[in-house]
Amino acid sequence: MVRTIAFLVGAAFTLVLAIALWGSVSGLISEPPAPTAEEEFHLHPREAHLASDGIFGRFDRRQLQRGFQVYKEVCAACHSLRLVAFRDLAALGYNEPEVKAIANQWVIEQPTINPETGEATTRKNIPSDRFPSPFANEVAARAANNNALPPDLSLMAKARHDGGNYIYSLVGPDAYRPQPAALLREFPDVKTPEGLHYNPYFANLNIAMPPPITSDGQVQYSDGTAATRDQMAKDVAAFLTWTAEPNLEKRHAAGFAAMIFIAIFCVLAWGAYQNVWRDVKH
Structure with a gap:
Protein backbone atom coordinates (compact mmCIF):
# COMPACT_ATOMS: atom_id res chain seq x y z
CA MET A 1 0.00 0.00 0.00
CA VAL A 2 2.77 2.43 0.94
CA ARG A 3 4.60 1.70 -2.28
CA THR A 4 1.45 2.35 -4.31
CA ILE A 5 0.87 5.70 -2.62
CA ALA A 6 4.52 6.68 -3.10
CA PHE A 7 4.29 5.72 -6.77
CA LEU A 8 1.12 7.78 -7.26
CA VAL A 9 2.65 10.81 -5.51
CA GLY A 10 5.79 10.56 -7.64
CA ALA A 11 3.75 10.16 -10.81
CA ALA A 12 1.61 13.19 -9.94
CA PHE A 13 4.69 15.26 -9.18
CA THR A 14 6.27 14.25 -12.49
CA LEU A 15 3.06 15.08 -14.35
CA VAL A 16 2.92 18.56 -12.78
CA LEU A 17 6.55 19.22 -13.74
CA ALA A 18 5.91 18.04 -17.30
CA ILE A 19 2.85 20.31 -17.62
CA ALA A 20 4.79 23.30 -16.27
CA LEU A 21 7.69 22.59 -18.61
CA TRP A 22 5.41 22.24 -21.59
CA GLY A 23 3.69 25.51 -20.70
CA SER A 24 7.00 27.34 -20.57
CA VAL A 25 8.32 25.82 -23.80
CA SER A 26 5.09 26.31 -25.74
CA GLY A 27 4.95 29.91 -24.54
CA LEU A 28 8.47 30.58 -25.78
CA ILE A 29 7.65 28.96 -29.13
CA SER A 30 4.37 30.81 -29.68
CA GLU A 31 5.53 34.15 -28.23
CA PRO A 32 9.34 34.38 -28.32
CA PRO A 33 10.82 37.24 -26.28
CA ALA A 34 11.62 40.40 -28.19
CA PRO A 35 15.31 40.75 -29.04
CA THR A 36 17.29 43.23 -26.96
CA ALA A 37 19.52 45.98 -28.26
CA GLU A 38 22.58 44.03 -27.15
CA GLU A 39 21.47 40.94 -29.07
CA GLU A 40 20.84 42.85 -32.28
CA PHE A 41 23.72 45.32 -32.34
CA HIS A 42 26.52 43.62 -30.44
CA LEU A 43 29.27 42.60 -32.86
CA HIS A 44 31.48 39.54 -32.64
CA PRO A 45 35.20 40.33 -32.41
CA ARG A 46 37.15 40.76 -35.61
CA GLU A 47 40.03 38.43 -36.37
CA ALA A 48 43.38 39.89 -35.35
CA HIS A 49 45.33 37.02 -36.97
CA LEU A 50 47.92 36.99 -34.18
CA ALA A 51 51.03 34.84 -34.54
CA SER A 52 49.99 32.96 -31.38
CA ASP A 53 46.67 31.80 -32.84
CA GLY A 54 46.03 28.13 -33.51
CA ILE A 55 47.72 24.93 -32.39
CA PHE A 56 50.93 25.93 -34.19
CA GLY A 57 50.89 29.43 -32.69
CA ARG A 58 54.09 31.04 -31.47
CA PHE A 59 54.70 34.50 -30.09
CA ASP A 60 56.24 37.15 -32.31
CA ARG A 61 58.77 38.78 -29.96
CA ARG A 62 58.99 41.98 -31.96
CA GLN A 63 55.22 42.33 -31.85
CA LEU A 64 55.18 41.64 -28.12
CA GLN A 65 57.72 44.41 -27.57
CA ARG A 66 55.62 46.80 -29.63
CA GLY A 67 52.54 45.76 -27.66
CA PHE A 68 54.36 46.38 -24.41
CA GLN A 69 55.28 49.84 -25.67
CA VAL A 70 51.59 50.54 -26.40
CA TYR A 71 50.63 49.32 -22.93
CA LYS A 72 53.35 51.45 -21.34
CA GLU A 73 52.52 54.66 -23.19
CA VAL A 74 48.74 54.32 -23.56
CA CYS A 75 47.19 51.80 -21.17
CA ALA A 76 49.37 51.97 -18.06
CA ALA A 77 47.96 55.34 -17.02
CA CYS A 78 44.70 53.62 -16.01
CA HIS A 79 45.13 49.84 -16.11
CA SER A 80 47.26 47.73 -13.80
CA LEU A 81 49.23 44.60 -14.67
CA ARG A 82 49.55 43.23 -11.16
CA LEU A 83 50.35 39.59 -12.05
CA VAL A 84 53.36 40.43 -14.23
CA ALA A 85 56.84 41.23 -12.90
CA PHE A 86 59.37 43.40 -14.70
CA ARG A 87 61.75 40.45 -14.93
CA ASP A 88 59.11 38.57 -16.95
CA LEU A 89 59.88 40.95 -19.81
CA ALA A 90 63.01 38.91 -20.49
CA ALA A 91 60.71 36.47 -22.28
CA LEU A 92 59.92 39.25 -24.77
CA GLY A 93 63.57 39.48 -25.79
CA TYR A 94 64.81 42.18 -23.43
CA ASN A 95 68.21 41.53 -21.86
CA GLU A 96 68.97 41.99 -18.16
CA PRO A 97 70.24 45.60 -18.37
CA GLU A 98 67.19 46.57 -20.43
CA VAL A 99 64.82 44.98 -17.90
CA LYS A 100 66.56 46.85 -15.07
CA ALA A 101 66.32 50.11 -16.98
CA ILE A 102 62.60 49.61 -17.70
CA ALA A 103 61.90 48.87 -14.03
CA ASN A 104 64.00 51.79 -12.79
CA GLN A 105 62.49 54.29 -15.24
CA TRP A 106 58.86 53.20 -14.77
CA VAL A 107 56.81 56.29 -14.00
CA ILE A 108 54.94 54.76 -11.06
CA GLU A 109 57.13 53.79 -8.12
CA GLN A 110 56.59 51.06 -5.56
CA PRO A 111 54.79 52.04 -2.34
CA THR A 112 56.78 51.22 0.77
CA ILE A 113 57.45 52.36 4.33
CA ASN A 114 60.39 54.49 5.36
CA PRO A 115 62.18 52.35 7.98
CA GLU A 116 63.50 55.43 9.79
CA THR A 117 60.25 57.37 10.13
CA GLY A 118 57.60 54.70 9.61
CA GLU A 119 55.84 56.93 7.10
CA ALA A 120 54.54 55.84 3.72
CA THR A 121 56.90 56.57 0.85
CA THR A 122 57.93 55.17 -2.53
CA ARG A 123 61.03 53.63 -4.08
CA LYS A 124 62.30 52.82 -7.54
CA ASN A 125 61.17 49.55 -9.10
CA ILE A 126 63.49 46.58 -9.41
CA PRO A 127 63.15 43.61 -11.81
CA SER A 128 61.56 41.36 -9.18
CA ASP A 129 58.75 43.86 -8.56
CA ARG A 130 55.41 43.46 -10.23
CA PHE A 131 54.01 46.32 -12.28
CA PRO A 132 52.61 48.84 -9.79
CA SER A 133 49.02 50.03 -9.95
CA PRO A 134 48.50 53.55 -11.29
CA PHE A 135 46.15 54.26 -8.38
CA ALA A 136 46.58 53.98 -4.64
CA ASN A 137 43.31 52.09 -4.18
CA GLU A 138 39.90 51.45 -5.72
CA VAL A 139 38.46 54.71 -4.40
CA ALA A 140 41.20 56.72 -6.12
CA ALA A 141 40.75 54.71 -9.33
CA ARG A 142 37.01 55.40 -9.44
CA ALA A 143 37.48 59.06 -8.57
CA ALA A 144 39.81 59.48 -11.54
CA PRO A 151 40.13 46.42 -14.73
CA ASP A 152 43.50 44.78 -14.32
CA LEU A 153 44.76 43.57 -17.70
CA SER A 154 46.98 40.69 -16.60
CA LEU A 155 44.44 37.99 -17.49
CA MET A 156 42.08 39.97 -19.70
CA ALA A 157 42.77 37.78 -22.73
CA LYS A 158 41.57 34.76 -20.71
CA ALA A 159 38.75 36.55 -18.90
CA ARG A 160 36.96 37.38 -22.15
CA HIS A 161 35.74 34.98 -24.82
CA ASP A 162 38.08 35.02 -27.83
CA GLY A 163 40.31 37.25 -25.73
CA GLY A 164 42.98 38.38 -28.20
CA ASN A 165 40.44 39.19 -30.89
CA TYR A 166 38.18 40.83 -28.30
CA ILE A 167 40.93 43.20 -27.14
CA TYR A 168 41.94 43.98 -30.71
CA SER A 169 38.35 44.77 -31.67
CA LEU A 170 37.53 46.72 -28.50
CA VAL A 171 40.33 49.27 -29.01
CA GLY A 172 40.61 49.03 -32.80
CA PRO A 173 39.99 51.84 -35.27
CA ASP A 174 36.32 50.95 -35.88
CA ALA A 175 35.38 50.30 -32.24
CA TYR A 176 34.24 53.71 -31.04
CA ARG A 177 31.52 55.17 -33.24
CA PRO A 178 28.24 57.08 -33.06
CA GLN A 179 25.18 55.06 -32.17
CA PRO A 180 23.51 53.70 -35.34
CA ALA A 181 20.32 55.44 -36.36
CA ALA A 182 18.62 52.04 -36.59
CA LEU A 183 19.43 51.37 -32.93
CA LEU A 184 17.90 54.65 -31.80
CA ARG A 185 14.80 54.08 -33.95
CA GLU A 186 14.23 50.56 -32.66
CA PHE A 187 15.34 51.14 -29.07
CA PRO A 188 14.91 54.85 -28.27
CA ASP A 189 15.47 54.22 -24.55
CA VAL A 190 19.03 52.91 -24.93
CA LYS A 191 20.74 56.12 -25.93
CA THR A 192 24.34 56.15 -24.71
CA PRO A 193 24.40 57.94 -21.33
CA GLU A 194 26.60 60.95 -20.78
CA GLY A 195 30.10 59.88 -19.76
CA LEU A 196 29.91 56.58 -21.64
CA HIS A 197 30.95 55.70 -25.19
CA TYR A 198 29.21 53.54 -27.75
CA ASN A 199 31.28 50.49 -28.65
CA PRO A 200 29.51 47.58 -30.41
CA TYR A 201 32.20 45.10 -29.32
CA PHE A 202 31.48 45.74 -25.63
CA ALA A 203 28.88 43.50 -23.99
CA ASN A 204 26.25 46.17 -23.25
CA LEU A 205 27.32 48.47 -26.10
CA ASN A 206 28.30 51.35 -23.79
CA ILE A 207 31.74 51.51 -22.21
CA ALA A 208 33.19 53.95 -19.69
CA MET A 209 36.70 53.86 -21.16
CA PRO A 210 37.33 56.67 -23.65
CA PRO A 211 39.00 55.70 -26.93
CA PRO A 212 42.55 54.75 -25.87
CA ILE A 213 44.07 54.71 -29.36
CA THR A 214 43.02 57.91 -31.05
CA SER A 215 45.37 58.54 -33.97
CA ASP A 216 48.07 57.02 -36.14
CA GLY A 217 51.54 57.61 -34.76
CA GLN A 218 50.31 57.90 -31.18
CA VAL A 219 53.23 55.64 -30.26
CA GLN A 220 56.59 55.85 -31.98
CA TYR A 221 57.78 52.27 -32.41
CA SER A 222 61.46 51.77 -31.77
CA ASP A 223 61.71 49.14 -34.53
CA GLY A 224 60.41 51.50 -37.21
CA THR A 225 57.05 49.77 -37.73
CA ALA A 226 54.31 52.13 -38.92
CA ALA A 227 52.16 52.80 -35.84
CA THR A 228 48.72 52.82 -37.41
CA ARG A 229 45.71 52.57 -35.15
CA ASP A 230 45.05 49.05 -36.40
CA GLN A 231 48.67 48.01 -35.83
CA MET A 232 48.75 49.39 -32.29
CA ALA A 233 45.48 47.62 -31.43
CA LYS A 234 46.81 44.36 -32.82
CA ASP A 235 50.14 44.68 -30.99
CA VAL A 236 48.66 45.44 -27.58
CA ALA A 237 46.26 42.50 -28.07
CA ALA A 238 49.26 40.25 -28.75
CA PHE A 239 51.03 41.55 -25.63
CA LEU A 240 48.00 40.97 -23.39
CA THR A 241 47.61 37.49 -24.86
CA TRP A 242 51.16 36.84 -23.68
CA THR A 243 50.52 38.23 -20.17
CA ALA A 244 47.54 35.86 -19.87
CA GLU A 245 49.27 32.85 -21.46
CA PRO A 246 53.04 33.25 -21.00
CA ASN A 247 53.55 29.48 -21.25
CA LEU A 248 51.55 29.07 -24.44
CA GLU A 249 54.54 27.92 -26.51
CA PHE A 261 54.26 9.59 -28.04
CA ILE A 262 50.66 8.40 -28.36
CA ALA A 263 51.08 7.81 -32.11
CA ILE A 264 54.27 5.76 -31.57
CA PHE A 265 52.63 3.84 -28.71
CA CYS A 266 49.64 2.98 -30.92
CA VAL A 267 51.91 1.69 -33.70
CA LEU A 268 53.89 -0.44 -31.23
CA ALA A 269 50.70 -1.74 -29.62
CA TRP A 270 49.28 -2.68 -33.03
CA GLY A 271 52.54 -4.41 -33.97
CA ALA A 272 52.56 -6.34 -30.69
CA TYR A 273 48.96 -7.37 -31.24
CA GLN A 274 49.74 -8.66 -34.72
CA ASN A 275 52.79 -10.55 -33.47
CA VAL A 276 51.01 -12.21 -30.53
CA TRP A 277 47.91 -13.28 -32.43
CA ARG A 278 49.33 -13.99 -35.88
CA ASP A 279 49.32 -17.81 -35.37
CA VAL A 280 45.86 -17.94 -33.92
CA LYS A 281 43.34 -19.21 -36.45
CA HIS A 282 39.82 -17.93 -36.33
Whole structure:
Protein backbone atom coordinates (compact mmCIF):
# COMPACT_ATOMS: atom_id res chain seq x y z
CA MET A 1 0.00 0.00 0.00
CA VAL A 2 2.77 2.43 0.94
CA ARG A 3 4.60 1.70 -2.28
CA THR A 4 1.45 2.35 -4.31
CA ILE A 5 0.87 5.70 -2.62
CA ALA A 6 4.52 6.68 -3.10
CA PHE A 7 4.29 5.72 -6.77
CA LEU A 8 1.12 7.78 -7.26
CA VAL A 9 2.65 10.81 -5.51
CA GLY A 10 5.79 10.56 -7.64
CA ALA A 11 3.75 10.16 -10.81
CA ALA A 12 1.61 13.19 -9.94
CA PHE A 13 4.69 15.26 -9.18
CA THR A 14 6.27 14.25 -12.49
CA LEU A 15 3.06 15.08 -14.35
CA VAL A 16 2.92 18.56 -12.78
CA LEU A 17 6.55 19.22 -13.74
CA ALA A 18 5.91 18.04 -17.30
CA ILE A 19 2.85 20.31 -17.62
CA ALA A 20 4.79 23.30 -16.27
CA LEU A 21 7.69 22.59 -18.61
CA TRP A 22 5.41 22.24 -21.59
CA GLY A 23 3.69 25.51 -20.70
CA SER A 24 7.00 27.34 -20.57
CA VAL A 25 8.32 25.82 -23.80
CA SER A 26 5.09 26.31 -25.74
CA GLY A 27 4.95 29.91 -24.54
CA LEU A 28 8.47 30.58 -25.78
CA ILE A 29 7.65 28.96 -29.13
CA SER A 30 4.37 30.81 -29.68
CA GLU A 31 5.53 34.15 -28.23
CA PRO A 32 9.34 34.38 -28.32
CA PRO A 33 10.82 37.24 -26.28
CA ALA A 34 11.62 40.40 -28.19
CA PRO A 35 15.31 40.75 -29.04
CA THR A 36 17.29 43.23 -26.96
CA ALA A 37 19.52 45.98 -28.26
CA GLU A 38 22.58 44.03 -27.15
CA GLU A 39 21.47 40.94 -29.07
CA GLU A 40 20.84 42.85 -32.28
CA PHE A 41 23.72 45.32 -32.34
CA HIS A 42 26.52 43.62 -30.44
CA LEU A 43 29.27 42.60 -32.86
CA HIS A 44 31.48 39.54 -32.64
CA PRO A 45 35.20 40.33 -32.41
CA ARG A 46 37.15 40.76 -35.61
CA GLU A 47 40.03 38.43 -36.37
CA ALA A 48 43.38 39.89 -35.35
CA HIS A 49 45.33 37.02 -36.97
CA LEU A 50 47.92 36.99 -34.18
CA ALA A 51 51.03 34.84 -34.54
CA SER A 52 49.99 32.96 -31.38
CA ASP A 53 46.67 31.80 -32.84
CA GLY A 54 46.03 28.13 -33.51
CA ILE A 55 47.72 24.93 -32.39
CA PHE A 56 50.93 25.93 -34.19
CA GLY A 57 50.89 29.43 -32.69
CA ARG A 58 54.09 31.04 -31.47
CA PHE A 59 54.70 34.50 -30.09
CA ASP A 60 56.24 37.15 -32.31
CA ARG A 61 58.77 38.78 -29.96
CA ARG A 62 58.99 41.98 -31.96
CA GLN A 63 55.22 42.33 -31.85
CA LEU A 64 55.18 41.64 -28.12
CA GLN A 65 57.72 44.41 -27.57
CA ARG A 66 55.62 46.80 -29.63
CA GLY A 67 52.54 45.76 -27.66
CA PHE A 68 54.36 46.38 -24.41
CA GLN A 69 55.28 49.84 -25.67
CA VAL A 70 51.59 50.54 -26.40
CA TYR A 71 50.63 49.32 -22.93
CA LYS A 72 53.35 51.45 -21.34
CA GLU A 73 52.52 54.66 -23.19
CA VAL A 74 48.74 54.32 -23.56
CA CYS A 75 47.19 51.80 -21.17
CA ALA A 76 49.37 51.97 -18.06
CA ALA A 77 47.96 55.34 -17.02
CA CYS A 78 44.70 53.62 -16.01
CA HIS A 79 45.13 49.84 -16.11
CA SER A 80 47.26 47.73 -13.80
CA LEU A 81 49.23 44.60 -14.67
CA ARG A 82 49.55 43.23 -11.16
CA LEU A 83 50.35 39.59 -12.05
CA VAL A 84 53.36 40.43 -14.23
CA ALA A 85 56.84 41.23 -12.90
CA PHE A 86 59.37 43.40 -14.70
CA ARG A 87 61.75 40.45 -14.93
CA ASP A 88 59.11 38.57 -16.95
CA LEU A 89 59.88 40.95 -19.81
CA ALA A 90 63.01 38.91 -20.49
CA ALA A 91 60.71 36.47 -22.28
CA LEU A 92 59.92 39.25 -24.77
CA GLY A 93 63.57 39.48 -25.79
CA TYR A 94 64.81 42.18 -23.43
CA ASN A 95 68.21 41.53 -21.86
CA GLU A 96 68.97 41.99 -18.16
CA PRO A 97 70.24 45.60 -18.37
CA GLU A 98 67.19 46.57 -20.43
CA VAL A 99 64.82 44.98 -17.90
CA LYS A 100 66.56 46.85 -15.07
CA ALA A 101 66.32 50.11 -16.98
CA ILE A 102 62.60 49.61 -17.70
CA ALA A 103 61.90 48.87 -14.03
CA ASN A 104 64.00 51.79 -12.79
CA GLN A 105 62.49 54.29 -15.24
CA TRP A 106 58.86 53.20 -14.77
CA VAL A 107 56.81 56.29 -14.00
CA ILE A 108 54.94 54.76 -11.06
CA GLU A 109 57.13 53.79 -8.12
CA GLN A 110 56.59 51.06 -5.56
CA PRO A 111 54.79 52.04 -2.34
CA THR A 112 56.78 51.22 0.77
CA ILE A 113 57.45 52.36 4.33
CA ASN A 114 60.39 54.49 5.36
CA PRO A 115 62.18 52.35 7.98
CA GLU A 116 63.50 55.43 9.79
CA THR A 117 60.25 57.37 10.13
CA GLY A 118 57.60 54.70 9.61
CA GLU A 119 55.84 56.93 7.10
CA ALA A 120 54.54 55.84 3.72
CA THR A 121 56.90 56.57 0.85
CA THR A 122 57.93 55.17 -2.53
CA ARG A 123 61.03 53.63 -4.08
CA LYS A 124 62.30 52.82 -7.54
CA ASN A 125 61.17 49.55 -9.10
CA ILE A 126 63.49 46.58 -9.41
CA PRO A 127 63.15 43.61 -11.81
CA SER A 128 61.56 41.36 -9.18
CA ASP A 129 58.75 43.86 -8.56
CA ARG A 130 55.41 43.46 -10.23
CA PHE A 131 54.01 46.32 -12.28
CA PRO A 132 52.61 48.84 -9.79
CA SER A 133 49.02 50.03 -9.95
CA PRO A 134 48.50 53.55 -11.29
CA PHE A 135 46.15 54.26 -8.38
CA ALA A 136 46.58 53.98 -4.64
CA ASN A 137 43.31 52.09 -4.18
CA GLU A 138 39.90 51.45 -5.72
CA VAL A 139 38.46 54.71 -4.40
CA ALA A 140 41.20 56.72 -6.12
CA ALA A 141 40.75 54.71 -9.33
CA ARG A 142 37.01 55.40 -9.44
CA ALA A 143 37.48 59.06 -8.57
CA ALA A 144 39.81 59.48 -11.54
CA ASN A 145 37.56 57.59 -13.98
CA ASN A 146 34.04 58.91 -13.51
CA ASN A 147 33.29 56.22 -10.91
CA ALA A 148 34.33 53.42 -13.31
CA LEU A 149 36.97 50.96 -12.11
CA PRO A 150 39.59 50.20 -14.79
CA PRO A 151 40.13 46.42 -14.73
CA ASP A 152 43.50 44.78 -14.32
CA LEU A 153 44.76 43.57 -17.70
CA SER A 154 46.98 40.69 -16.60
CA LEU A 155 44.44 37.99 -17.49
CA MET A 156 42.08 39.97 -19.70
CA ALA A 157 42.77 37.78 -22.73
CA LYS A 158 41.57 34.76 -20.71
CA ALA A 159 38.75 36.55 -18.90
CA ARG A 160 36.96 37.38 -22.15
CA HIS A 161 35.74 34.98 -24.82
CA ASP A 162 38.08 35.02 -27.83
CA GLY A 163 40.31 37.25 -25.73
CA GLY A 164 42.98 38.38 -28.20
CA ASN A 165 40.44 39.19 -30.89
CA TYR A 166 38.18 40.83 -28.30
CA ILE A 167 40.93 43.20 -27.14
CA TYR A 168 41.94 43.98 -30.71
CA SER A 169 38.35 44.77 -31.67
CA LEU A 170 37.53 46.72 -28.50
CA VAL A 171 40.33 49.27 -29.01
CA GLY A 172 40.61 49.03 -32.80
CA PRO A 173 39.99 51.84 -35.27
CA ASP A 174 36.32 50.95 -35.88
CA ALA A 175 35.38 50.30 -32.24
CA TYR A 176 34.24 53.71 -31.04
CA ARG A 177 31.52 55.17 -33.24
CA PRO A 178 28.24 57.08 -33.06
CA GLN A 179 25.18 55.06 -32.17
CA PRO A 180 23.51 53.70 -35.34
CA ALA A 181 20.32 55.44 -36.36
CA ALA A 182 18.62 52.04 -36.59
CA LEU A 183 19.43 51.37 -32.93
CA LEU A 184 17.90 54.65 -31.80
CA ARG A 185 14.80 54.08 -33.95
CA GLU A 186 14.23 50.56 -32.66
CA PHE A 187 15.34 51.14 -29.07
CA PRO A 188 14.91 54.85 -28.27
CA ASP A 189 15.47 54.22 -24.55
CA VAL A 190 19.03 52.91 -24.93
CA LYS A 191 20.74 56.12 -25.93
CA THR A 192 24.34 56.15 -24.71
CA PRO A 193 24.40 57.94 -21.33
CA GLU A 194 26.60 60.95 -20.78
CA GLY A 195 30.10 59.88 -19.76
CA LEU A 196 29.91 56.58 -21.64
CA HIS A 197 30.95 55.70 -25.19
CA TYR A 198 29.21 53.54 -27.75
CA ASN A 199 31.28 50.49 -28.65
CA PRO A 200 29.51 47.58 -30.41
CA TYR A 201 32.20 45.10 -29.32
CA PHE A 202 31.48 45.74 -25.63
CA ALA A 203 28.88 43.50 -23.99
CA ASN A 204 26.25 46.17 -23.25
CA LEU A 205 27.32 48.47 -26.10
CA ASN A 206 28.30 51.35 -23.79
CA ILE A 207 31.74 51.51 -22.21
CA ALA A 208 33.19 53.95 -19.69
CA MET A 209 36.70 53.86 -21.16
CA PRO A 210 37.33 56.67 -23.65
CA PRO A 211 39.00 55.70 -26.93
CA PRO A 212 42.55 54.75 -25.87
CA ILE A 213 44.07 54.71 -29.36
CA THR A 214 43.02 57.91 -31.05
CA SER A 215 45.37 58.54 -33.97
CA ASP A 216 48.07 57.02 -36.14
CA GLY A 217 51.54 57.61 -34.76
CA GLN A 218 50.31 57.90 -31.18
CA VAL A 219 53.23 55.64 -30.26
CA GLN A 220 56.59 55.85 -31.98
CA TYR A 221 57.78 52.27 -32.41
CA SER A 222 61.46 51.77 -31.77
CA ASP A 223 61.71 49.14 -34.53
CA GLY A 224 60.41 51.50 -37.21
CA THR A 225 57.05 49.77 -37.73
CA ALA A 226 54.31 52.13 -38.92
CA ALA A 227 52.16 52.80 -35.84
CA THR A 228 48.72 52.82 -37.41
CA ARG A 229 45.71 52.57 -35.15
CA ASP A 230 45.05 49.05 -36.40
CA GLN A 231 48.67 48.01 -35.83
CA MET A 232 48.75 49.39 -32.29
CA ALA A 233 45.48 47.62 -31.43
CA LYS A 234 46.81 44.36 -32.82
CA ASP A 235 50.14 44.68 -30.99
CA VAL A 236 48.66 45.44 -27.58
CA ALA A 237 46.26 42.50 -28.07
CA ALA A 238 49.26 40.25 -28.75
CA PHE A 239 51.03 41.55 -25.63
CA LEU A 240 48.00 40.97 -23.39
CA THR A 241 47.61 37.49 -24.86
CA TRP A 242 51.16 36.84 -23.68
CA THR A 243 50.52 38.23 -20.17
CA ALA A 244 47.54 35.86 -19.87
CA GLU A 245 49.27 32.85 -21.46
CA PRO A 246 53.04 33.25 -21.00
CA ASN A 247 53.55 29.48 -21.25
CA LEU A 248 51.55 29.07 -24.44
CA GLU A 249 54.54 27.92 -26.51
CA LYS A 250 55.59 25.40 -23.85
CA ARG A 251 52.05 24.00 -23.70
CA HIS A 252 51.98 23.62 -27.47
CA ALA A 253 55.36 21.87 -27.43
CA ALA A 254 54.24 19.52 -24.64
CA GLY A 255 51.04 18.78 -26.54
CA PHE A 256 52.93 17.88 -29.72
CA ALA A 257 55.31 15.66 -27.74
CA ALA A 258 52.34 13.89 -26.15
CA MET A 259 50.66 13.34 -29.51
CA ILE A 260 53.86 11.94 -31.02
CA PHE A 261 54.26 9.59 -28.04
CA ILE A 262 50.66 8.40 -28.36
CA ALA A 263 51.08 7.81 -32.11
CA ILE A 264 54.27 5.76 -31.57
CA PHE A 265 52.63 3.84 -28.71
CA CYS A 266 49.64 2.98 -30.92
CA VAL A 267 51.91 1.69 -33.70
CA LEU A 268 53.89 -0.44 -31.23
CA ALA A 269 50.70 -1.74 -29.62
CA TRP A 270 49.28 -2.68 -33.03
CA GLY A 271 52.54 -4.41 -33.97
CA ALA A 272 52.56 -6.34 -30.69
CA TYR A 273 48.96 -7.37 -31.24
CA GLN A 274 49.74 -8.66 -34.72
CA ASN A 275 52.79 -10.55 -33.47
CA VAL A 276 51.01 -12.21 -30.53
CA TRP A 277 47.91 -13.28 -32.43
CA ARG A 278 49.33 -13.99 -35.88
CA ASP A 279 49.32 -17.81 -35.37
CA VAL A 280 45.86 -17.94 -33.92
CA LYS A 281 43.34 -19.21 -36.45
CA HIS A 282 39.82 -17.93 -36.33
